[in-house]
Amino acid sequence: MSSLTSPTQTDPSTSPTPTDPTATLVALSSLDFLLIELVPMAYRITQDLALRDEEWSSGSTQTARRDVEGSSSVSGIAVSGGSVSGTSTSLTSGGANTATGGLTATATATATVDEEEAREAVFHRLESLGYRVGLGIVERISRNTPRPTTPLDTIKFLCKDLWTLLFRKQIDNLKTNHRGIYVLTDNTFKPLTRMSFDTRRFPAAAADATTLLGGGDPNSLARVQPFLYFPAGLIRGCLASLGIQATVQAECTGLPGATFQIRTVGAKA
Amino acid sequence: MTGRVPSIACIGVIGKHNNPLHISLFPAEERAPLEFQFLLSSCLDIFEARLPHKPVDQDFGLLQAVDERLAMYGWLTNTGIKFIIVVDMEGRPATALDSKAATAVGLRDADLKPAFRALQTAYIMLLRNPFYNPDEHSPVTANSENRVGSTQITSRKFTQEVKRIADTWAPGVTTI
Numbered sequence: 001m002s003s004l005t006s007p008t009q010t011d012p013s014t015s016p017t018p019t020d021p022t023a024t025l026v027a028l029s030s031l032d033f034l035l036i037e038l039v040p041m042a043y044r045i046t047q048d049l050a051l052r053d054e055e056w057s058s059g060s061t062q063t064a065r066r067d068v069e070g071s072s073s074v075s076g077i078a079v080s081g082g083s084v085s086g087t088s089t090s091l092t093s094g095g096a097n098t099a100t101g102g103l104t105a106t107a108t109a110t111a112t113v114d115e116e117e118a119r120e121a122v123f124h125r126l127e128s129l130g131y132r133v134g135l136g137i138v139e140r141i142s143r144n145t146p147r148p149t150t151p152l153d154t155i156k157f158l159c160k161d162l163w164t165l166l167f168r169k170q171i172d173n174l175k176t177n178h179r180g181i182y183v184l185t186d187n188t189f190k191p192l193t194r195m196s197f198d199t200r201r202f203p204a205a206a207a208d209a210t211t212l213l214g215g216g217d218p219n220s221l222a223r224v225q226p227f228l229y230f231p232a233g234l235i236r237g238c239l240a241s242l243g244i245q246a247t248v249q250a251e252c253t254g255l256p257g258a259t260f261q262i263r264t265v266g267a268k269a
Numbered sequence: 270m271t272g273r274v275p276s277i278a279c280i281g282v283i284g285k286h287n288n289p290l291h292i293s294l295f296p297a298e299e300r301a302p303l304e305f306q307f308l309l310s311s312c313l314d315i316f317e318a319r320l321p322h323k324p325v326d327q328d329f330g331l332l333q334a335v336d337e338r339l340a341m342y343g344w345l346t347n348t349g350i351k352f353i354i355v356v357d358m359e360g361r362p363a364t365a366l367d368s369k370a371a372t373a374v375g376l377r378d379a380d381l382k383p384a385f386r387a388l389q390t391a392y393i394m395l396l397r398n399p400f401y402n403p404d405e406h407s408p409v410t411a412n413s414e415n416r417v418g419s420t421q422i423t424s425r426k427f428t429q430e431v432k433r434i435a436d437t438w439a440p441g442v443t444t445i
Contacts, residue, residue: 135403136396142347143389146325241348241403243285 031166035191038126039226046121122226127233134237141165142242151264154242155182162238166190180267184235189258191227196255224252235260275376276360277384277435278339281309282392282422285349288408291422295435305355312341312353320345328385330378340376344385352388354381376440384438387445391430395422 141161148154159171163186173185228250236248245265252258278300282291292309294300315332323329329343338359344352356376395401404410406420422428437445 132399132402136393139346139348139350139396140393143327143393145347147323147327147347243349 028168032191032194035227035230036194038129038230039122042122042125042129042226043118046118046125049121050118123229126226126229127236130230130233130235131237131240133230134234134239135241136237137165137234138162138238138241148242151180151244152176154239154244155184155262157242158235158238159184166234177268180264182262182264184260184262185257186259187257189231189252189256191231192224192252192256192258195224195227221252221254224255225250228252228258231258232260235262239264272363273359274361274363275356275358275440277354277438278357278360279305279308279353279355280388280431280435281305281351281353281355282388282431283309283313283351283353284407284420286408287313287351288406288420290350290406290420291427291431293428293431293435295432308335308339308341308355309353312343313351316343316345316351328378328382330381342378342381342385344389346389346392350392352385352392354384354388356381380440383443383445384434387434388431391427391434394430395424395427398424398426 142157145157145161148157155174155176159174163169163171167186167190169186169188169190171184172187173183175183175185232248232250236246239246239248239262247263249261249263250258251261277295279295280291280293281289284290289306289309292302292306294302294305312332316329319329323345327344327346329345332341332343332353334340338357340356340358342354342356344354346352358376396403401422401424406422408420410416411420434445
């Protein structure tokens with residue numbers, strides 16, 4: 001259907017050669033599905049991690065006691081990053097760092113993860129996934145484009161090239177205060193176009209799904225929020241790769257529109 | 270000197286923060302690593318100086334030639350990755366396959382383009398590997414985490430691809 005190659009490039013000297021191994025064709029819908037499926041997956045993983053953590057920390061109190069006597073199987077517990085204290089503290093911190101990276105920091109804290117914390121962990125997971133994708137994708141699509149010389153150029157590149165590649169359309173509106181803050185508005189943000197609110201009263205059976213995706217009022221816009229974490233991370237990754245350190249905040253004020261606020265480091269409000 | 274043709278002596282991949290990501294020497298046993306590190310370092314300022322005059326192209330062409338034999342060519346991606354190829358004008362003996370033109374005339378900038386394109390493809394392929402984290406290879410992250418040791422690329426596939434590019438390239442080769 002569409003490839004990663006921008007269809008406007010017809011010049012044989014700029015378009016990738018047939019031997020370019022990165023020019024593979026993928027069904028366009030797969031990205032849509034992926035963006036939708038990512039969110040429940042992130043929730044599941046966070047939940048699983050929290051459960052496992054609970055198991056580990058309840059189990060580790062016994063094993064830790066055994067360690068004081070034997071101190072042989074320290075490495076096994078170290079990976080858990082749980083509440084092993086005393087003799088094996090140094091090993092615990094070292095093991096947690098290498099095993100599961102920064103994510104444990106958000107996921108471990110308590111055995112019973114409350115909603116706020118779960119939200120944070122999911123946000124962190126999705127955002128960093130998007131960040132990594134952004135880093136890679138920009139390397140690929142910027143290979144035949146002119147070098148952006150100013151930050152505004154870079155943002156425009158994002159609005160046009162990246163958005164066309166990912167969502168088959170350009171950003172609808174770009175506002176800037178010329179001091180490092182950019183607001184991108186997409187009136188029909190593709191991942192949100194399939195979403196709809198139930199106008200009837202929500203059946204009780206669906207309450208589980210509601211709490212899974214952020215809780216609260218089933219018709220609240222907060223339920224959309226998790227689906228914007230990944231695109232926000234993607235933007236941040238792209239900018240970082242092009243040399244702009246920034247924080248990106250995404251929000252939805254009404255389906256299917258989305259706004260992304262980009263605040264570059266050192267920006268003045 | 271006749272009977273010898275240009276070949277790639279060294280390929281350097283330099284990161285956004287002017288950190289060496291990868292340096293390969295060809296043939297490795299005959300080249301002094303330190304000497305080529307100096308050569309690569311001496312190119313970085315040339316990139317900086319030429320950057321304002323290069324709004325569109327990623328190819329920086331000939332950066333400098335240090336003596337009769339060694340010449341350095343550069344390429345800067347939009348993401349700030351620098352590729353530097355050091356060409357040894359008398360790198361290897363000519364074989365029957367080499368055309369007369371290749372040995373007689375010097376190199377043109379365009380001769381290096383296929384090699385740079387192949388390098389860039391190799392780097393993109395590296396970034397497509399989900400287990401490669403670019404931030405792990407940045408000195409900024411390494412310093413903030415107090416990590417010691419090299420931040421160079423360790424991917425064997427990438428190293429092999431770089432070696433393949435260096436081996437395949439010769440003046441006049443259009444696809445690598």
